[in-house]
Amino acid sequence: MKKSCIRCKYLTDDEKCPICGFETSDNWRGLLIILDPKESEIAKKARIDIKGKYSLSVK
Amino acid sequence: MIYAIRTTTGQELNVAEFLAAKAEKEDIEIYSILATEDLKGYILVEAPNMGALEDLIRKTFKVKGIVQGETSVDELEHLLTPTKIIETIDKG
Ligand SMILES: [Zn+2]
Numbered sequence: 001m002k003k004s005c006i007r008c009k010y011l012t013d014d015e016k017c018p019i020c021g022f023e024t025s026d027n028w029r030g031l032l033i034i035l036d037p038k039e040s041e042i043a044k045k046a047r048i049d050i051k052g053k054y055s056l057s058v059k
Numbered sequence: 060m061i062y063a064i065r066t067t068t069g070q071e072l073n074v075a076e077f078l079a080a081k082a083e084k085e086d087i088e089i090y091s092i093l094a095t096e097d098l099k100g101y102i103l104v105e106a107p108n109m110g111a112l113e114d115l116i117r118k119t120f121k122v123k124g125i126v127q128g129e130t131s132v133d134e135l136e137h138l139l140t141p142t143k144i145i146e147t148i149d150k151g
Contacts (some may be wrong), residue, residue, distance in 0.1 A: 030095035030138065031072045033079040040090035041132040042061070042105050046139040053079075056095055056138050 004028035004055035011053040019050060030056025061105045061135070062112050063126035068100040074121045075102050087114045095138065103130060 003024035004010070005017035011028075012018055032054045037043045048054060066074045075094035082089040089112075090105040102122075106112045109125075116122040 030097070031075050031093070032139075033075060033092040034090075035079060035082055035092070036088075036090045039107070040105055042091045042093060042135065042139065045132050045136065053076075056093075 002053075004058040006058050008048075009054040009056070009058055010050075011055060019052075025058050028055035028058040032056055060108060061103055061130040061132065062109070063101050063103055063128075063130060064112070064116060065100055065123040065126060066102055066121060067123075070121070071096065071098065071100070071102055077119075077121060078102070078104070078115055081119070082115055085114070087111055089115055093135070093138070101126070103135070 002011045002013055003026055005022050005024050007022035008020045010017055010019050034043045034048050034051055037049045037051055071094040075092045079092050088107055093103040104112055
């Protein structure tokens, strides 16, 4: 699946991140799926406020 | 609350995606799901209570069981730290 934004780690099929416009990379690890950014402590810790799928690390 | 569930090693990311889709389809209150190749055989699920987690894993052979106890978000800090290089670029 997909590529990860090198800035916000959002997972997408696109070359540019649809959220922040940064480049995306194939070289990522880990998967964080945020279903409810308002309630999720993990989302707060990772500074994510948009629902979606994110990598944990990206190069 | 953050709970750990057991799954097949090597299938962590696939099962996380499956569970996220199930939560949405069945309208189960799940806040987040975290899977990484580094946590072999385990997936972390953030939910308001154990009942929501039980609803999530009901009728699926992909999950082998719930691990006793809870994890705190502080214990996951090392997995969630933002990329330092990018922060530096932002400032420039
Ligand atoms: Zn981005």
